[in-house]
Amino acid sequence: MTDAPRSSPFGIAKAVFWSFFGIRRGKDHDADISRLTLPQVLIGGVIGAVLLIASLATLVYFVTH
Numbered sequence: 001m002t003d004a005p006r007s008s009p010f011g012i013a014k015a016v017f018w019s020f021f022g023i024r025r026g027k028d029h030d031a032d033i034s035r036l037t038l039p040q041v042l043i044g045g046v047i048g049a050v051l052l053i054a055s056l057a058t059l060v061y062f063v064t065h
Contacts, residue, residue: 007035016041016048 007015015032018024024032 005035006037007032007040012036012040012044013048016044019045020048020052 011032015024015036018028
């Protein structure tokens with residue numbers, strides 16, 4: 001039994017980034033499904049959400065001060 005190749009951390013970040021925007025080509029989406037595992041997606045999503053919130057909070061801080 002051969003496993004599909006795992007995605008790199010950059011590939012996980014790219015998939016999470018595009019999923020936040022809700023746009024992804026069908027070919028890339030199919031490749032993500034075959035390469036990414038549920039724990040990778042969950043951890044990548046949590047890290048992505050934390051980075052997005054921290055970026056927005058930092059931006060608001062600098063704009064208001």
